[in-house]
Amino acid sequence: MAEIGKVRIRIPSNIKRGDVVRVRSLVIHPMEIVQRRDGKPVDKNYLFIHKVMVEYNGREILQADTTQSISENPFFSFTFKPTEPGMLRITFLDTHGGKYEGTAEIKFT
Amino acid sequence: MQEWVEGIKVSRRGVLRALGLLGVSAAAAPFLAGEPGVASGQGNLGSLQPEEKVDATLKRLFGGRPIKDGSNMIKMDLPLIAENGAVVPITVEVQSPMTPTNYVKSIYIISDRNRRPMNARFSLTPEMGAAAIGANLRLNETGDVRAIAELNDGTLLMAKREVKVTVGGCGG
Amino acid sequence: MLRPGTVFGGGIVFAALLSAACAQTDKASTAGLPPAPWISRAIPEGKGEVKTQPDGKKMQVRYKRAPFAGVPQDWSDYRTYAYDDTRPAPPVSKAPMTQVKGDPARGRRLFLSRAQGPCTGCHLIPGADVWPAGNIGPDLSTYGDRNLPDEFIFTQLYDSRNFFPNTTMPPWGTTGVFKPEELVHIVAFLKTLKGPVPPEKDPDRNPDTRAKPVGFGDNLDPTNNPAVLLAEGAMAVWSKKGPAGKACADCHAGGPEKSMKEAATRYPKYVKAYQRVMSIEDFLTVHAPETTGLQMLSQSADNLNMTMLVKMQSNGMPLKVDVTSPEAKGAYERGRASFFKRVGQRNHACADCHTKGAGRGSDKFLGGRLLADVEVGLTKHFPLWRTSQGQVWDMRKRMQWCMTPLGMNMLPADAVEYAELELYLTAFDNGKEMSVPGIRH
Numbered sequence: 001m002a003e004i005g006k007v008r009i010r011i012p013s014n015i016k017r018g019d020v021v022r023v024r025s026l027v028i029h030p031m032e033i034v035q036r037r038d039g040k041p042v043d044k045n046y047l048f049i050h051k052v053m054v055e056y057n058g059r060e061i062l063q064a065d066t067t068q069s070i071s072e073n074p075f076f077s078f079t080f081k082p083t084e085p086g087m088l089r090i091t092f093l094d095t096h097g098g099k100y101e102g103t104a105e106i107k108f109t
Numbered sequence: 110m111q112e113w114v115e116g117i118k119v120s121r122r123g124v125l126r127a128l129g130l131l132g133v134s135a136a137a138a139p140f141l142a143g144e145p146g147v148a149s150g151q152g153n154l155g156s157l158q159p160e161e162k163v164d165a166t167l168k169r170l171f172g173g174r175p176i177k178d179g180s181n182m183i184k185m186d187l188p189l190i191a192e193n194g195a196v197v198p199i200t201v202e203v204q205s206p207m208t209p210t211n212y213v214k215s216i217y218i219i220s221d222r223n224r225r226p227m228n229a230r231f232s233l234t235p236e237m238g239a240a241a242i243g244a245n246l247r248l249n250e251t252g253d254v255r256a257i258a259e260l261n262d263g264t265l266l267m268a269k270r271e272v273k274v275t276v277g278g279c280g281g
Numbered sequence: 282m283l284r285p286g287t288v289f290g291g292g293i294v295f296a297a298l299l300s301a302a303c304a305q306t307d308k309a310s311t312a313g314l315p316p317a318p319w320i321s322r323a324i325p326e327g328k329g330e331v332k333t334q335p336d337g338k339k340m341q342v343r344y345k346r347a348p349f350a351g352v353p354q355d356w357s358d359y360r361t362y363a364y365d366d367t368r369p370a371p372p373v374s375k376a377p378m379t380q381v382k383g384d385p386a387r388g389r390r391l392f393l394s395r396a397q398g399p400c401t402g403c404h405l406i407p408g409a410d411v412w413p414a415g416n417i418g419p420d421l422s423t424y425g426d427r428n429l430p431d432e433f434i435f436t437q438l439y440d441s442r443n444f445f446p447n448t449t450m451p452p453w454g455t456t457g458v459f460k461p462e463e464l465v466h467i468v469a470f471l472k473t474l475k476g477p478v479p480p481e482k483d484p485d486r487n488p489d490t491r492a493k494p495v496g497f498g499d500n501l502d503p504t505n506n507p508a509v510l511l512a513e514g515a516m517a518v519w520s521k522k523g524p525a526g527k528a529c530a531d532c533h534a535g536g537p538e539k540s541m542k543e544a545a546t547r548y549p550k551y552v553k554a555y556q557r558v559m560s561i562e563d564f565l566t567v568h569a570p571e572t573t574g575l576q577m578l579s580q581s582a583d584n585l586n587m588t589m590l591v592k593m594q595s596n597g598m599p600l601k602v603d604v605t606s607p608e609a610k611g612a613y614e615r616g617r618a619s620f621f622k623r624v625g626q627r628n629h630a631c632a633d634c635h636t637k638g639a640g641r642g643s644d645k646f647l648g649g650r651l652l653a654d655v656e657v658g659l660t661k662h663f664p665l666w667r668t669s670q671g672q673v674w675d676m677r678k679r680m681q682w683c684m685t686p687l688g689m690n691m692l693p694a695d696a697v698e699y700a701e702l703e704l705y706l707t708a709f710d711n712g713k714e715m716s717v718p719g720i721r722h
Contacts, residue, residue, distance in 0.1 A: 006510050008503040020238035024504040028511075030671075033247070034154070034224075041160065043152030061236040064244075067158055069220060069228040071196045071245035072671045073507040078231075081207075081238025095153055190485060190649075192494050192722035196668035251412070273485060275413055275494075275649030275722075277395055278402075279686055 003028045007102030009090060014109045017083065024077045027092050027100055031072045049074055051093040056106075057086035082106050158225040163255075166219060166226040171265060176257065179203070179266025185256050187272060191248060194274045200243035201256040203266070207233075213240035215259040222252030248274050313608030314364075314615075314697065315557040321693035322566035323579035327681070328693045331357055341690045344580075347670070349685060356690045359456070359626045362619045362698045370623045371455050373442045378435045379461040383469025391463050392470060400467075402648045403450075405487060407478060413649030416488035417449065417634075417642045423476040431468055438464045449640045451627035456688070458626065488646040497668055500720040501596070508666035508673050508718035511582075512589035519590065523573030532572065541594040545715065546601050549704045551608040558612045558700040561588045562675055566695055579695040585673045589664050592717040600661060600710045609704070616705030619698060620655070626688025631702075635659070650722075658710035660703065662719025669722050676703050 006028040015021055029049050035042040046068065054062040061080050074092070085107050092100045161169075167176070187199040205213045212235045218228040231242045240258065248254070255269040321328045326344045333339055339357050343349040360368040392400045393411070401411055403418035436443050439454030439461070453459040459467075484490040503509040519529045519537060533540035549560040555567060565584050569577035577584045603609040620631045634642035635655040643654035653659055664675040674682075680699050681691035692698055 003511060003514055006514075008510060010502065010504045022241070024243075024502070026504040026507065026510070028507060031247075034157070041154055043154040045151045045153050046157075056236065059236065061234050062242075063232040064242075065230045065232075066244075067225065067228060069223050069225060069247045071247050071668075075198070075243070075245045075504065077200065077241075077243035079237050079239040079241040081236060188495055190492055190494065192649075193669040195671065196497065198498070273412065277399070277413075278648045278650035279683060 004030070005092075005098060005100035007090065007092070007100055009088070009102045009104045011088070011104050011106065015082070015106060017108050018081070020079050020081050021106070022077065022079050023088065023104070024075070025090050025102065026073060026075050027102075028073050029092070029094065029100075031068060031070060031074060033068050045096070047094060047096050047098075049092050049094045052076060053091045053093075054078065054080075055089045055091070056080060056082060057084065082108075158227055160224045161226070163219060163221040163226045170217065170227070171257075174263075174265055176265040176267045178268075179258060180268045182266055183256050183258055183268035185254070185268050185270050187246075187254060187270060189271075190273045190275060192275050194248040194250065197246045197248050197254075197272060197274075198243070199246055199254065199256075200241065201258075203240035203256075203258045205240045205260070207235045207238055207240060209235050210261070212261050213258050214261045216240065216242055217255075217257040217259075218244065218246065219255045219257065220246060220248050220252065221255070223247070223249045248272060250274055250276075310607070310611035310614065312611030313551050313558060313701075314611070315555065319557060319695070319697050321579070321695055323694040324581050327578075327580035327678075329681075329691045329696075331355065331690065343685070343691065346672070348682065352685050354688075356626060356685075356688050359688050359690075360624055361689050361692060362622060362624060362702065363692060363696075364615070364698055370628055371452055373440055373446075373452070374455045375436055375443060376439055376454055376461050378432055378468075379465050381462050381465050383465045383472075385466070385470040385473045388466035388468070388470025391459070391467050397453075397458055397463075399648070406474060409482075409486070412486065413491070413646065414486075414488055415646040415648050415650075417645050417647055417652075418640065420489075421471065422474055422478045425472045425475040431472075434468045434471060435464055438467060445640075449629070449633040449642070451629065451687075456626045456628070458688075491646065494651055494722070497720045497722075500662065500665070500716060500718060506666050506718060506720045508589060508664070508720065511586050511673060512593055512718060515583070515586035515590040518575070518583055518587055521575065523569070523575035525572065525574030527573045529569075529573065537590055537594050541591045543595050543598055545592040545595040545717075546598050548602065549700050549707060550603055551606065551612060557697050558609070558704050560676065560700055560703055561591055562677065563695045563700055579693070580675075580678065585664055585675055588675060589673065589718045592664075592715060595715045596717060597714050599712050599714055600707060602704060602707045602711060604704070604708050604711075612701040612704050613708060615698075616701035616703070619702045620705055624689050625684050629684065629687050631655070631683070655706060656709055658713050660707045661710045661713050661715050662717060662721075664717065665719030665721050667721060673718065676706075 008026050010024045012021060031048045032046045034046065035044065048068045049066055052064040052066060053060060062078050064076065066074065088104045088106055090102050182204045184202045185199065187197060191197045199218065201216055201218065203213045203216065205211065213233050216231040216233065219226045220228055228246050229244060233240055251273045253269045253271050255267055258266045326342060330342045331339050332342060340355045360366050360370065392398065392406065401414040403415045405414040405416060405420040405422060407422050440452040441448045441450040442452060451458065454461055454464055481487050485492060498505045500506050501509065522528045545561060549558050552559045552564060562579055562584055565577040565587055566579050569575045577587060604613045623630045632641065634647060634652045637643040637654060642652040645652060660676060664673050667674050677694040677699050680702065681694060685691055
């Protein structure tokens with residue numbers, strides 16, 4: 001896929017200090033599934049995202065170990081409670097050493 | 110109704126091609142079954158979750174630890190009938206104050222009828238403010254989807270729901 | 282006569298239209314048809330070519346991915362929408378009931394067989410293993426109570442048109458989907474279906490009480506619909522200079538947002554320069570190379586993504602395709618005729634699934650799939666992201682697929698027949714707001 005690694009993040013437009021913020025994210029990725037031949041799994045270097053790391057102002061707030069049982073073009077949502085304004089960073093790692101990132105700036109209204 | 114805005118757009122790093130085998134660094138290795146399998150040649154089949162029945166998965170992940178019924182604490186939102194097994198959206202929310210002394214440490218999503226039942230494991234921190242996560246799952250066939258929450262004191266809670274997966278039809 | 286890759290010669294068409302039309306207008310018009318066969322500008326797998334293999338058998342070239350990859354049969358023997366395909370529908374026929382002892386257990390397996398029916402696509406029968414049955418045809422759970430004669434049931438299965446001339450039910454025996462002996466087993470099975478039916482434990486098992494699909498959420502949310510990201514990626518192609526030294530951007534000032542605003546609301550339309558009806562996808566196949574030199578073959582990623590990008594600029598605006606000019610009117614009528622034309626081995630028309638009424642499919646389940654009503658408007662969200670395929674499909678791919686598993690070779694993606702059928706369908710969306718790209722199963 002030409003667009004592998006393209007990340008999009010959505011956050012609410014109005015965030016007040018102390019809000020629990022709902023974040024949505026999507027990354028373009030094939031999440032290759034295990035092939036089978038004659039009823040047995042084929043040994044291949046499967047390409048899929050195996051780790052998601054969410055940091056806020058450099059602190060890790062959420063991590064996910066993911067598998068091929070997550071849909072292609074993985075979608076993730078989560079909440080967090082920012083106590084100060086700053087930068088949200090979501091990083092995706094795949095099994096071929098790929099590293100994809102998206103960031104979102106959090107400002108308080 | 111909340112308004113949503115786009116976050117700051119893509120800052121996409123170039124793909125760093127791994128050289129042959131996996132395990133270049135701990136960060137690059139996929140979530141291991143427990144005992145890292147031997148990757149034969151260029152494949153990473155050996156490092157995946159093993160193919161097993163869900164009872165074996167639960168035993169492997171939680172040993173003999175008691176798993177309590179958490180259906181009054183865990184809210185699972187997913188379709189009762191999935192149009193296909195490729196994309197089944199789920200959100201899981203566990204009631205918890207999410208304070209440093211009382212929070213949900215992990216949420217496991219497990220699909221009983223998948224060959225490798227564990228879909229994902231989320232590791233949470235109190236900074237999340239709520240124990241709420243969502244993802245799109247691949248389901249092999251009709252069966253139960255479980256959400257197992259592990260609290261910081263080691264308590265395990267579980268909720269589960271059956272999802273019927275629609276098959277066939279001229280739509281493909 | 283089928284000529285894959287091209288469409289038809291104008292002269293043959295007139296006669297073909299008169300014979301193809303079902304309940305039709307007084308005279309079929311050729312207004313709006315190109316004077317010469319259209320040469321397809323689709324990617325190789327999308328041209329519908331039929332090749333003869335070394336063993337002498339014919340095989341249609343189709344897309345390599347699922348679901349097309351799962352249909353290995355060639356359907357050259359069965360008629361298509363092609364305007365020069367003047368073959369009649371398979372004639373109604375009968376056969377004597379084969380003298381074998383009917384085996385109900387085997388009959389039940391055949392009834393559920395996905396390779397042939399499955400009959401449960403339209404008919405509910407008892408059994409917890411029946412998932413998911415449809416309700417386009419009657420519930421057969423107590424069919425045995427009707428005590429109908431064996432020969433009647435056999436003929437009903439062999440070719441239901443013997444009793445119901447305009448039935449949706451395929452002529453299973455006439456076109457050889459089932460062997461006569463197999464039908465005998467199904468007859469034996471149906472006779473065992475006697476009441477009382479046990480109370481339904483699961484309301485979803487019965488299509489009459491089943492929950493409707495909830496869909497896949499906000500189609501315009503880029504964190505929900507990957508197609509939105511792919512469409513935005515077409516911006517790079519918009520600005521890219523082709524071999525002719527020009528980019529789309531050079532002639533269309535202000536970017537897609539300004540220059541393409543409202544443009545998509547008028548497509549498909551008759552394009553004078555090419556003397557045929559064209560969708561945006563069709564138009565790009567000729568317009569891109571003739572201006573910039575860039576290729577934009579039908580069903581290529583560039584074509585689909587650019588189509589989405591252009592159509593998105595009309596989101597929220599009502600469609601207003603022309604159906605009044607002589608060319609548009611001619612095309613609309615031919616498209617309508619296609620919609621009602623019975624095609625393929627299973628002798629189905631689009632109308633069988635997508636109109637309302639007894640034995641028709643709108644708002645009913647075909648297996649587990651809820652069928653849409655054409656009058657609701659089926660085009661305003663195309664192209665769309667298909668979650669089951671992990672791909673963008675436009676209306677043409679949808680048309681190419683619909684009948685492929687039902688026993689009809691597909692036409693080229695940019696075929697005039699498809700464009701005119703699309704015009705007919707889009708007319709139902711006139712006045713309704715566009716929302717592209719959609720997201721569906």
